[in-house]
Amino acid sequence: MSVNNKRVFYVKYLAHPIYTEIMQARPDIRFDRLENDSSDEIAAPIVAAAHVYQIGAARDEIARHFHVDQDLLRRAPNLLLVSSNGAGFDPVDVDACSAAGVLVVNQSGGNAHSVAEHALAMMLTLSKRIIEADRALRREANVNRNALIGTEMQGKTVGVIGIGNVGRRIAELCKGLLGMTVLAYDPYLTADEVAARGGEKVNLDDLLRASDYVSISCPLTKDNRGMIGVREFSLMQPHAYFITTARGFIHDEEALLEALRARKIAGAGLDVWAKEPPPPDHPLLQFDNVLASPHTAGVTREARENMGRIAAEQVLAALDGKRPPRIVNPQVWPDYAKRFERAFGFAPG
Incomplete structure (x- = not known):
């Protein structure tokens, strides 16, 4: 198995540490963390190389330049998948992702x-x-x-x-x-x-x-x-x-x-x-x-762990060539599949 040939990054926070544990157990994945104030010198190469962006679901917790829009998609030519931490996906322009052949998934049902x-x-x-x-x-x-x-x-x-x-x-x-x-x-x-x-x-x-x-x-x-x-x-x-x-x-x-x-x-x-x-x-x-309450309905210990686990499992399934179960824009699958095959040399099932 190749080492670090699949790139996943996130900004600021994850739903639960279990996500990190699951990702870091895979030697074929490079896992990067950025902060809202990460310099462009640090952030640009990570964003440019990424295949997956695990993004927070709350729009006000992620810096505007890390929201998934046409600008970020231009900076992320290798991006295949955007995965929201929660059921919502406010910081993600789904139409822009679809136009770019990028699959969007969420964790609906997890909380x-x-x-x-x-x-x-x-x-x-x-x-x-x-x-x-x-x-x-x-x-x-x-x-x-x-x-x-x-x-x-x-x-x-x-x-x-x-x-x-x-x-x-x-x-x-x-x-x-x-x-x-x-x-x-x-x-x-x-x-x-x-x-x-x-x-x-x-x-x-x-x-x-x-x-x-x-x-x-x-x-x-x-x-x-x-x-x-x-x-x-x-x-x-x-x-x-x-x-x-x-x-x-x-x-x-x-x-x-x-x-x-x-x-x-x-x-x-x-x-x-x-x-x-x-x-x-x-x-x-x-x-x-x-x-x-300050958007805390889904913020329980049980929900956070569940969301972190299913998010990691869904991302890994996608990177292994399987069809994720919680796709927000399923119409993009044919374009996504072609881009996935170009990236990894095999077509997703």
Whole structure:
């Protein structure tokens, strides 16, 4: 086996050290780490020689010049595969990768349990008004508990936007634990496929009108940016809660702010933001009925190890000529296969 003839690099961080352990056990792979502030003298030859870029999923944690766009692809003529640390792939221009014959993969499903539990925790905390009660106790004497009457989730309706790996787990938890009705909006699945995942397929407007809880769990794409805005919040019921553990920019933060000010909805649970982390003086953080976290829904010990392992295994499978299981742009496979064969002398299977 040739030594170091396959090149993999990453910038700043990985999901878990297990990724490094798996990679460094392979003598045919050279594994490089760069920092956001690595000099061009150090970074340029590594990027130029790389076959695989293992990239962070959070756009604000990676320096802009290390985002995968046309500029980086010009600097990386040998790049075959871009692998996201997570289910999302915000720092990656998928269209530019496809045009260059570069395969993009993610780790969808690797943190589904953690994210779904976080979404459910947010729903319960908001429903029982736990965060409001906690804040009141910390700043007031003689808190009136009757001013903090909550609601039960049992038997209510949850609307799941995107019933993929995370969404279907949210559906399972809500239906199984709390006997909830699950509505789902997912234009990529048939009614039978949605039913198999525990939901009833409906259009977006009907979901917003009928749901006591609206939970977003779809990836950010060019098609759903700004999908939840002024009109959509106006369709929700005044007692309904908005929850998102997906990505910033799917919902319009200014529109959500106005909906909360006008009391058009009961509150929100926000794990994702336009700017991550949001500044302490962010207007949405000033509401007691907003439960906030800094994109930590999928940040558990179990999820991080799982993500690191499946990311490494998927990259190694690809470098060994196998078809990865989590391809974001499958239409590029023929071009990718030709480039792979030119690089390594054999065609991927």
